[in-house]
Amino acid sequence: MKTLYALFVTCILCISCAQPQKSVSPTATVITDITIIDVVSGKGLPSQHVVIDSGKIKKITAQMEDLTSYSTIIDGKGKYLIPGLAEMHAHIPPPSSSPEHIEETLFLYLSNGITTIRGMLGHSEHLRLRERAQSGDLLSPRIYTASPSLNGNSVKTKQEAIDKVTAYQKEGFDFLKIHPGIQREVFDQVVTTANEVGIPFAGHVPVDVGVRHAIQSNYAAIDHVDGFLEGLVPESAQVSPEDNGFFGYNFTPLADLTKINELVTLSRKHNIWIVPTQSLYERWFAPITADVLLKEPEMKYMPASTLANWKKRKGQYTSNNPNFNEPQWKQFNSIRRQLIKALQDDGHGILLGSDAPQLFNVPGFSIHHEIAGMTKAGLTPLQILQAGTINPATFFSAEDEYGLVKEGLSADLVIVTNNPLEDAKHLKNIAGVFVKGHWLSKETIDKRLSEIAKVRAEK
Numbered sequence: 001m002k003t004l005y006a007l008f009v010t011c012i013l014c015i016s017c018a019q020p021q022k023s024v025s026p027t028a029t030v031i032t033d034i035t036i037i038d039v040v041s042g043k044g045l046p047s048q049h050v051v052i053d054s055g056k057i058k059k060i061t062a063q064m065e066d067l068t069s070y071s072t073i074i075d076g077k078g079k080y081l082i083p084g085l086a087e088m089h090a091h092i093p094p095p096s097s098s099p100e101h102i103e104e105t106l107f108l109y110l111s112n113g114i115t116t117i118r119g120m121l122g123h124s125e126h127l128r129l130r131e132r133a134q135s136g137d138l139l140s141p142r143i144y145t146a147s148p149s150l151n152g153n154s155v156k157t158k159q160e161a162i163d164k165v166t167a168y169q170k171e172g173f174d175f176l177k178i179h180p181g182i183q184r185e186v187f188d189q190v191v192t193t194a195n196e197v198g199i200p201f202a203g204h205v206p207v208d209v210g211v212r213h214a215i216q217s218n219y220a221a222i223d224h225v226d227g228f229l230e231g232l233v234p235e236s237a238q239v240s241p242e243d244n245g246f247f248g249y250n251f252t253p254l255a256d257l258t259k260i261n262e263l264v265t266l267s268r269k270h271n272i273w274i275v276p277t278q279s280l281y282e283r284w285f286a287p288i289t290a291d292v293l294l295k296e297p298e299m300k301y302m303p304a305s306t307l308a309n310w311k312k313r314k315g316q317y318t319s320n321n322p323n324f325n326e327p328q329w330k331q332f333n334s335i336r337r338q339l340i341k342a343l344q345d346d347g348h349g350i351l352l353g354s355d356a357p358q359l360f361n362v363p364g365f366s367i368h369h370e371i372a373g374m375t376k377a378g379l380t381p382l383q384i385l386q387a388g389t390i391n392p393a394t395f396f397s398a399e400d401e402y403g404l405v406k407e408g409l410s411a412d413l414v415i416v417t418n419n420p421l422e423d424a425k426h427l428k429n430i431a432g433v434f435v436k437g438h439w440l441s442k443e444t445i446d447k448r449l450s451e452i453a454k455v456r457a458e459k
Contacts, residue, residue: 023069024069024070025053025054026071027053027054028051028052028053028058028070028071028072029051029052029053029070029072029073029074029437029439030049030050030051030052030064030067030070030072030073030074031049031050031052031074031076031081031415032049032064032067032073032074032075032076032077033047033048033049033075033076033077034047034048034049034050034076034077034079034080034081034415035047035048035076035079035080035081035419036048036050036060036080036081036405037080037081037082037385037405037419037420037421038404038405039082039083039382039385039386039389039390039403039404040386040390040404042382042421044080044419044421047062048060048061048062048081049061049062049063049064050076050081050405050413052411052413052434052437053437054437055136055410055411055436055437055438056408056409056410056411056437057405057406057407057408057409057410057411057413058407059407060405060406060407072439074415074432074439076415078417079415079416079417079431080415080416080417080418080419080420081405081413081414081415082113082385082389082405082413082414082416082420082427083389083390083402083403083404083405083412083413083414084113084114084115084116084141084389084402084412084413084414084433084434084435085112085113085114085115085116085352085367085388085389085414085427086114086115086116086117086118086351086352086388086389086392086393087109087114087116087117087118087141087352087353087354087356087363087364087367088118088221088275088351088352088353088388088392088395089118089120089223089275089277089353089354089355089356090109090114090117090118090119090120090353090356090363091119091120091121091355091356091357091358091363092105092106092117092119092121092126092129092143092145093105094123095123095125100455102129103138103139103140104301104452104455105357105363106133106138106139106140106141107139107448107452108301108362108363108364108365108449108452109140109141109363109364110139110140110141110364110433110435110440110445111364111430111433111440111445111448111449112364112365112367112368112428112430113414113416113427113430113433114141114364114367115141115142115402115412115413115414115433115434115435115436116141116142116144116392116402116412117141117142117143117144118144118145118146118353118392119143119144119145119146120146120177120203120223120355121146121148121149121177122145122146122147122148122173122177123148124171126143126145127145127171127172127173129143129145130143130144130145136436136438139435139438140435141435142402142410142412142436144174144175144396145173145174146173146174146175146176146177146202146203147164147168147171147173147175147176147177148168148177149177149179150164150165150176150177150178150179150182150190150201151178151179151180151181151182152179152180152181152182152183152206153181154179155182155186155190156183156186157186158185158186158189160186161186161187161189161190161193162189162193165190165193165194165197165199166193166197168199169194169197169198169199173199174200175199175200175201175202175220176190176194176199176200176201176202176203177201177202177203178190178201178202178203178204178205178206178219179203179204179206180204180206180207181206181207182206182208182209183206183208184206184208184209184213187206187208187209187217188217191217191218200220201219201220202219202220202221202222202223203219203221203222203223203226204222204223204224204226204227205222205226205227207230207241207242207244208241209227210227210230210231210241211226211227211228211230211231211263212231212263212266214227215263215266215267215270215272216266216270218270218271218272219270219272220273220395221272221273221274221275221351221395222267222272222273222274222275223274223275223277223353223355224247224275224276224277224280224355225247225274225276225336225339225340225343226247227248228248228263228339229244229247229248229249229251229252229255229332229335229336229339230244230248230251231259231263232251232254232255232256232257232259232260232263232335233251233254233255233256234254234256234259237251237254239251239254245323246285246317247281247285248332249285249323249324249328249329249332250323252328252331252332252335253328253331255335257335257338260338260339260342261342261346263339264339264342264343264346264347265346267343267347267348268346268347268348270348271348272347272348273348273349273350273351273391273395274340274343274347274348274349274350274351275350275351275352275353276336276340276350276353276370276373276374276377277353277354277355277358277370278336278337278340278370278373278374278377279354279355279361279366279369279370279372279373280354280355280358280359280361281332281333281336281373282333282369282372282373282376283359283360283361283369284313284314284317284358284359284360284361285317285318285324285329286318286329286333287318287326287329289319290310290311290314290315290360291311293310293314293360294307294311294360296360298362298365299360299362300453300456300457301362301363301365301449301452301453301456302357302362302456303456304456306357310359310360313359314359314360336377337376337377337378340374340377340378340379341377341378341379344377344378344379344383349387349391349394349395350374350379350383350387350391351387351388351391351392351395352367352370352371352374352384352387352388352391352392353370354366354367354369354370367388368425368427368428371384371424371425371427371428372425374387374424375424375425381420381421381422381423381424382421384424384427385420385421385424385427388427389403389404390403390404391403410436410437411434411436411437412434412435412436413433413434414427414430414432414433414434415430415431415432415433416429416430416431417429417430417431430442430445432445433445
């Protein structure tokens with residue numbers, strides 16, 4: 001009997017030895033002992049190991065049998081893993097820019113943990129950039145791109161609206177960009193044609209359209225909280241809509257805050273996402289001086305000509321503007337913060353976007369100014385994190401592609417050194433970024449940023 005048992009064990013061992021051992025892909029990377037932030041529940045899952053390969057999150061586990069087979073091991077102890085952030089009001093340089101400048105701008109976004117951008121002023125060349133980013137031929141965030149601008153000069157008639165909306169949908173733009181100046185009947189034709197051909201629209205609220213009609217027309221998103229302050233002005237004030245000033249600033253003293261709930265409820269009913277770009281109103285259109293802003297470290301990544309233009313334009317809107325004064329700006333900004341908080345709490349949802357590169361908003365870096373603005377408006381760290389991760393994925397119907405740290409999803413990830421659920425400002429403390437599985441360590445990021453700063457200093 002003992003002989004038979006020994007023979008049985010020997011056979012089993014032989015069979016086991018004959019079985020091929022599961023090998024680790026030579027391209028796989030593992031992050032060890034890291035805390036994963038669940039952006040849905042707002043909880044941290046500690047001591048996890050995350051395997052990344054072929055651009056995807058392949059495995060998440062608390063137990064790893066053997067780490068020695070991995071050629072790339074990233075120590076995550078004491079750090080936190082979040083989904084890559086989205087900049088939902090970005091700008092890509094125009095085709096007239098050099099390829100180097102375009103690539104540098106895209107890297108500035110990546111360097112700050114932004115792995116998805118929503119380009120808000122499109123061109124046919126941006127469609128090719130989108131394809132290159134998707135294929136991995138270009139080191140870039142995932143790109144969604146707007147059409148060229150639909151504004152009061154580009155679409156003056158209903159027929160122009162039909163022709164351009166149809167053409168932009170056929171070209172493959174992700175959505176239409178609405179700019180100021182469109183007359184209401186032309187806007188309505190834009191909406192009708194967009195619905196017929198199946199392309200969403202987003203952006204500004206033209207004055208002749210008004211925020212209520214814009215909401216009822218089912219924008220995919222309204223950016224800048226545009227039109228909302230004007231929507232708080234009672235009809236009894238009998239103002240001319242064209243006198244609104246910079247995003248309603250001139251109407252600040254007339255705003256009836258009891259109307260906020262009505263606008264928020266209407267927005268929720270029509271599923272209107274909001275991209276606040278609050279940093280514009282606390283940096284460009286704000287009492288802070290250009291000289292103070294120009295001393296910020298990230299300004300070294302912008303061309304000197306751009307910085308000079310920013311300084312000039314800021315003066316035109318603030319210090320040299322007879323209608324601008326700090327007390328009214330404080331009231332204006334307070335109303336904006338109340339709107340943002342109400343739209344977060346009772347509206348359809350907020351998307352993180354700063355409008356970069358706009359005045360004193362350096363690509364990538366400006367998202368952290370936006371985060372600060374959201375914090376001042378009363379949003380929690382989790383709400384801000386959701387606005388930059390799962391909300392954009394939901395907006396683009398891409399929850400099965402990105403927006404979470406989850407097996408099977410794209411490896412667009414950020415490692416941060418402090419817990420972002422405790423304070424959203426920790427999102428700037430980046431230890432490294434994965435873009436479609438490609439690892440950018442802090443050392444790699446810092447080296448590339450130094451190269452960009454050197455190029456800027458030489459021009």
